Amino acid sequence: MARTHIHGFPRIGAHRELKFAQESFWRGESDDAYLRGIAKELRARHWEQQRAAKLDFVTVGDFAYYDQMLNLTALLGALPERFEFEPAALSLAQYYELARGNKAQPAMEMTKWFDTNYHYLVPELGPHTTFNGGVDWFFDEINEALALNHTVKPVLIGPITYLWLSKSHVAGFDRLSLLPKLVIRYMRILEALKQRGIEWVQLDEPALCLDLEGEWLEAFSAVYDVLGASEVKILLATYFDTAADHAPRVAKLPVHGVHIDLVRAPQQLDAWHRTLPADAVLSIGVIDGRNIWRADLSKIVGSLQPLHAERGDRLWIAPSCSLLHVPMSLASEKRLDADLKSWLSFATEKLDEIGTIALALHDPAAAAPALTAAANVLDARRSSRAVQNVLVQRKVAAVTDAMASRKSPFKDRSRVQQHSLKLPLLPTTTIGSFPQTPAIRQARAAYKRGELRALDYLERMRAETASVLRKQEELGLDVLVHGEVERNDMVEFFAEKLWGYAFTENGWVQNYGAQCVKPPIIYGDIYRPEPMIVDAACYAQSLTDRLIKGVLTGPVTMLEWSFVRDDQPRSTTALQLALVMRDEVIDLEKAGIRIIQIDEPAFREGLPLRKTDWAAYLEWATRAFRISSGGVSDATQIHTHMCYSEFNDILPSIAALDADVITIETSRSSMELLDGFGAFAYPNGIGPGVYDTHSPRVPSVETMQRLLERACEVIPAERLWVNPDCGLKTRGWPETEAALSNMILAAKSLRQKIEAERSSAVELA
Ligand code: GLN
Ligand code: ZN
Numbered sequence: 196m197a198r199t200h201i202h203g204f205p206r207i208g209a210h211r212e213l214k215f216a217q218e219s220f221w222r223g224e225s226d227d228a229y230l231r232g233i234a235k236e237l238r239a240r241h242w243e244q245q246r247a248a249k250l251d252f253v254t255v256g257d258f259a260y261y262d263q264m265l266n267l268t269a270l271l272g273a274l275p276e277r278f279e280f281e282p283a284a285l286s287l288a289q290y291y292e293l294a295r296g297n298k299a300q301p302a303m304e305m306t307k308w309f310d311t312n313y314h315y316l317v318p319e320l321g322p323h324t325t326f327n328g329g330v331d332w333f334f335d336e337i338n339e340a341l342a343l344n345h346t347v348k349p350v351l352i353g354p355i356t357y358l359w360l361s362k363s364h365v366a367g368f369d370r371l372s373l374l375p376k377l378v379i380r381y382m383r384i385l386e387a388l389k390q391r392g393i394e395w396v397q398l399d400e401p402a403l404c405l406d407l408e409g410e411w412l413e414a415f416s417a418v419y420d421v422l423g424a425s426e427v428k429i430l431l432a433t434y435f436d437t438a439a440d441h442a443p444r445v446a447k448l449p450v451h452g453v454h455i456d457l458v459r460a461p462q463q464l465d466a467w468h469r470t471l472p473a474d475a476v477l478s479i480g481v482i483d484g485r486n487i488w489r490a491d492l493s494k495i496v497g498s499l500q501p502l503h504a505e506r507g508d509r510l511w512i513a514p515s516c517s518l519l520h521v522p523m524s525l526a527s528e529k530r531l532d533a534d535l536k537s538w539l540s541f542a543t544e545k546l547d548e549i550g551t552i553a554l555a556l557h558d559p560a561a562a563a564p565a566l567t568a569a570a571n572v573l574d575a576r577r578s579s580r581a582v583q584n585v586l587v588q589r590k591v592a593a594v595t596d597a598m599a600s601r602k603s604p605f606k607d608r609s610r611v612q613q614h615s616l617k618l619p620l621l622p623t624t625t626i627g628s629f630p631q632t633p634a635i636r637q638a639r640a641a642y643k644r645g646e647l648r649a650l651d652y653l654e655r656m657r658a659e660t661a662s663v664l665r666k667q668e669e670l671g672l673d674v675l676v677h678g679e680v681e682r683n684d685m686v687e688f689f690a691e692k693l694w695g696y697a698f699t700e701n702g703w704v705q706n707y708g709a710q711c712v713k714p715p716i717i718y719g720d721i722y723r724p725e726p727m728i729v730d731a732a733c734y735a736q737s738l739t740d741r742l743i744k745g746v747l748t749g750p751v752t753m754l755e756w757s758f759v760r761d762d763q764p765r766s767t768t769a770l771q772l773a774l775v776m777r778d779e780v781i782d783l784e785k786a787g788i789r790i791i792q793i794d795e796p797a798f799r800e801g802l803p804l805r806k807t808d809w810a811a812y813l814e815w816a817t818r819a820f821r822i823s824s825g826g827v828s829d830a831t832q833i834h835t836h837m838c839y840s841e842f843n844d845i846l847p848s849i850a851a852l853d854a855d856v857i858t859i860e861t862s863r864s865s866m867e868l869l870d871g872f873g874a875f876a877y878p879n880g881i882g883p884g885v886y887d888t889h890s891p892r893v894p895s896v897e898t899m900q901r902l903l904e905r906a907c908e909v910i911p912a913e914r915l916w917v918n919p920d921c922g923l924k925t926r927g928w929p930e931t932e933a934a935l936s937n938m939i940l941a942a943k944s945l946r947q948k949i950e951a952e953r954s955s956a957v958e959l960a
Pocket of ligand 2: 626796836837838920921922
């Protein structure tokens with residue numbers, strides 16, 4: 196009979212117990228022992244859930260007090276040297292100092308885990324790094340699970356993925372040179388597992404789903420040749436994309452099993468099945484670990500029957516990847532529409548789906564009722580009027596190529612805009628949000644709880660808007676924003692105004708550390724019953740003679756930061772989102788708003804892991820943006836905003852968005868990013884952020900002017916804008932006013948300098 200397991204379970208707890216215990220520990224309100232107690236309870240509960248679902252293994256090692264990569268760093272003893280901690284004696288308090296920084300040292304860098312929204316702590320390795328062993332938490336947890344009589348399958352991130360995701364501050368240092376030392380440590384760990392009677396260990400190597408260079412693949416073979424000699428059987432886990440190109444390589448290695456992600460890359464099954472030796476375990480990820488829909492169990496079971504007949508108990512059934520990326524359980528959703536709820540499956544429900552599949556393969560009659568129930572739910576979902584909206588579908592069918600283009604090319608538009616907007620050289624603006632004071636947050640919360648009436652709430656928000664506008668006028672910004680006072684979250688705010696979106700009460704997903712997000716769910720065709728921000732933008736415009744920039748969230752970001760439908764391609768959902776944003780943009784223009792910013796901070800995030808898939812994504816993502824922005828006249832200026840770095844490999848697509856102005860993050864890299872824009876000869880307007888809004892530091896006028904001068908070397912001043920890196924929502928007012936005031940002084944001073952140079956050049960001529 197096929198066996199069942201998972202790669203990992205959400206660790207935060209059904210009521211975010213871990214988050215609250217962590218935060219109380221950080222505030223010094225509770226001690227080490229209390230936090231450890233909560234953690235132990237959570238682990239025991241989650242293991243028990245796996246046992247109750249009759250999984251063949253209970254997965255241990257997926258728990259982390261902050262992050263699984265940091266846990267591995269602590270287990271290996273590879274702590275960043277700058278902290279000067281004793282690896283084997285690392286306390287929880289010190290562990291958190293690594294994650295969050297202390298008085299002397301900034302935190303370890305954090306970055307996105309593959310293409311998820313989970314962030315891990317980047318190992319800092321160098322020539323002196325050793326892996327002589329650190330804390331024993333991993334083994335303690337295994338002992339705990341064994342004491343509870345579970346069949347334990349420990350999980351660790353594998354050495355290749357660990358190294359690949361790490362970085363070194365030493366120039367020219369080759370991380371692969373650490374591999375021999377690292378492998379020795381892994382061998383020791385495997386030995387320790389053997390001593391505990393462990394049969395299988397899961398080593399996660401999602402890096403195999405990236406475009407790995409030759410030397411990394413060679414290293415991979417070398418490592419597993421060694422590790423495979425251990426007495427513990429290794430299940431090599433790949434996920435998030437296909438690893439089929441490595442099947443022949445893996446088949447030659449002494450690993451005992453491989454896990455593959457058949458949700459993201461179903462086409463890889465054949466290659467693996469054909470290539471892997473008959474006695475190897477093939478673990479197939481058939482339940483989506485990245486999304487929240489109930490699976491088509493009958494279809495899965497049907498497709499697996501021949502495979503099961505051949506492989507028997509060497510076929511393992513699993514979710515595609517760790518369940519860390521989905522919420523915990525539907526049990527705590529009391530307000531969700533009953534139909535919608537019946538279509539969903541969170542981590543807890545996914546355990547049952549795994550069990551049902553295995554049962555159906557082994558004993559079809561016993562599983563029949565569960566399969567029928569699942570099929571009925573799916574039918575209901577397919578035909579639901581909440582999902583299928585003919586008004587939307589008609590609009591989608593009527594989309595033309597012309598809708599994806601502005602009327603005239605940028606050069607002509609920019610002339611028209613210059614004439615009508617009359618902006619100075621180096622115009623100053625902000626990215627949209629201003630500090631959200633406790634008063635704003637309290638009002639919003641009270642309104643959501645129904646304690647503040649709609650009209651009272653509107654009045655408060657208008658008062659806040661008025662005050663934000665006054666401040667911007669006093670500061671002397673050229674293009675003003677209404678300040679996004681009414682927005683808690685740039686996606687949720689719009690999602691709440693659209694049909695086809697739903698919201699959970701407790702659908703928390705760990706983003707990093709104690710930070711959780713509750714992504715909205717796109718379940719149906721996206722429809723805009725009425726304008727969303729026209730009222731707020733017009734109100735702002737009525738208070739000032741200066742230009743107001745309307746700010747809304749772009750289709751790709753709306754898609755990326757939500758749980759999306761799995762019953763149609765992402766590109767179709769993106770198109771629907773593009774159409775509603777297009778209508779909003781057109782309505783803003785009609786209402787007299789002449790500058791409109793469509794934020795796309797998640798544009799780059801959407802890139803597939805494999806480069807071969809980039810072109811297809813960029814094609815539909817770019818088109819979605821162009822459709823959202825393409826409905827306005829030449830005189831209306833379209834801006835877009837993207838946070839942070841790494842544009843250089845997608846610059847042609849950024850240019851293809853054809854926004855009149857793009858604002859980007861550049862201050863932290865002292866404008867390095869701009870070199871790419873310069874070399875590529877980016878054709879449109881650009882606002883390289885001149886200061887970092889993620890820190891309360893107030894840079895001097897000179898610093899910002901220097902950055903601007905550097906920008907002028909790459910982009911002609913006519914096309915340059917002056918703005919911060921990102922929104923100011925999380926900043927306080929004092930530093931915001933100080934920084935913006937310096938920013939404006941820097942712009943003015945450079946403006947005068949350039950104009951003086953120009954007039955003297957004219958005189959000379
Ligand atoms: N307009 C948004 C803001 O200013 C943009 C946020 C973002 O890029 N993440 O808050
Ligand atoms: Zn941003």
